[in-house]
Amino acid sequence: MICMAWSGSPRQLTKLAQAAVILGCGCALLGMVQILTDGGALPYPENPMPGVAFGTFANRNSTGLFLDCCLILLAVLPWRGLSFAQTGWRIGAAAILAVAVVLTQSRTSLLLLCIPAGLAMVRFIVWLRHEDGTRRFAARFGKAALIGAGVLACGAAVATAMVAARADRVESVLARFGQDDARRPAIWEDAAFSARRFWPVGAGMGTFDEVFQIDESLEYLSPRTAGRAHNDFLEIAIEAGLPGLALVAGWIVWCLVAAARARGSPHRWLAWGATGMLAAIASQSLLDYPLRNQTLLCMAALAIAMLAAIPASLKGNAR
Numbered sequence: 001m002i003c004m005a006w007s008g009s010p011r012q013l014t015k016l017a018q019a020a021v022i023l024g025c026g027c028a029l030l031g032m033v034q035i036l037t038d039g040g041a042l043p044y045p046e047n048p049m050p051g052v053a054f055g056t057f058a059n060r061n062s063t064g065l066f067l068d069c070c071l072i073l074l075a076v077l078p079w080r081g082l083s084f085a086q087t088g089w090r091i092g093a094a095a096i097l098a099v100a101v102v103l104t105q106s107r108t109s110l111l112l113l114c115i116p117a118g119l120a121m122v123r124f125i126v127w128l129r130h131e132d133g134t135r136r137f138a139a140r141f142g143k144a145a146l147i148g149a150g151v152l153a154c155g156a157a158v159a160t161a162m163v164a165a166r167a168d169r170v171e172s173v174l175a176r177f178g179q180d181d182a183r184r185p186a187i188w189e190d191a192a193f194s195a196r197r198f199w200p201v202g203a204g205m206g207t208f209d210e211v212f213q214i215d216e217s218l219e220y221l222s223p224r225t226a227g228r229a230h231n232d233f234l235e236i237a238i239e240a241g242l243p244g245l246a247l248v249a250g251w252i253v254w255c256l257v258a259a260a261r262a263r264g265s266p267h268r269w270l271a272w273g274a275t276g277m278l279a280a281i282a283s284q285s286l287l288d289y290p291l292r293n294q295t296l297l298c299m300a301a302l303a304i305a306m307l308a309a310i311p312a313s314l315k316g317n318a319r
Helices: 002-006 010-036 060-076 084-104 107-111 114-129 133-165 169-178 183-197 208-215 232-264 268-284 294-318
Strands: none
Touching (some): 002 010, 060 084, 060 268, 060 294, 084 107, 232 268, 232 294, 268 294
C-alpha cells in the first residue's frame, strides 16, 4: 500500500480514498444483512454474536475502526465539482457507515465517531465563512439536500426495521458502556510488571505470549490465555523496550510535523484526514491491537502515504 500510494498524485490519492469508502459501505451493508438474518452471512461463524455487525471482520472492534476510518476519509474528500446526485450519495454513505458503527456495539469505535464528525463540522464551518459560503451553500446544495434527505430516509427505514426486529438492540449498545470489564485492567497490571522486568531492551519481538504467561498473577488466571496485552503500547514496551517506544514516539512526531507542513497545500484536508485516521488507530491501540489486523494495517499505510505525499506535492508545485 505504501509503495502504491507514496508517489501518487493528490488525484490518485483521492481515488484510493474513494475506493476505501466504497469498500467500507460494502462492509457496512454486509453487517446489516448479518443483523437482519440473526447472524447469517458471517464469514467467521465460529464467533457468533447475534445482533452485532461484523461485516468482513472477525472482531467487531476492527469493524468499527475500519468504518470510522472510512467516515474520516469521506469527511475530507474534495467536494468541488460534485453533482447534486453525487453529493446526496455521499450523505447517504455517511449515514450507512455511521449506523453500521453503532451496530458493531464497539465502545471505542462509537467514541471515535467524534473524529469524523469533528472534521466534517470544522470543514463545513470554514467553508461557510469563506467568500459568502452561506449563499453558495443554499444555491448549490438545495437539490442535493433533497436527494440526501431521501437517502437518509431510506437509511432510517432500514435502521428502524433492524431496531424493530429486536427492541432491546439500542439498549444493549448503550448498556455496554456501563459494563465493568475487569479482564483488561488485570492484563495491563501483569503486562506492566513484565515491561519493568525486561526494561530497557525488552524481551524480543513476538515474545509477549510466552513472557506474559510466566508473569501472570495467580489471582488472574483463567482457562483462556490473554494472547495480547490489549494495549499495543504496553506490548511494545515488553517486547522492544525503550528503543521500541522511542520509535513509536518518532512516528507520532513525524505525523504531527507532516500534518503541520500540509496546512498550506490545497489538498491539506486529505493530509488532516490521514492524521485523523492515525489518531483513531492510536486511540484504539490503548485498549486493543488494531494494527495486528491486515486491513487496518493497510489503512494505516494509506494514511502514512497520504501524509508523505501531500507536503511533497506542495514542494513540487512551489518549484
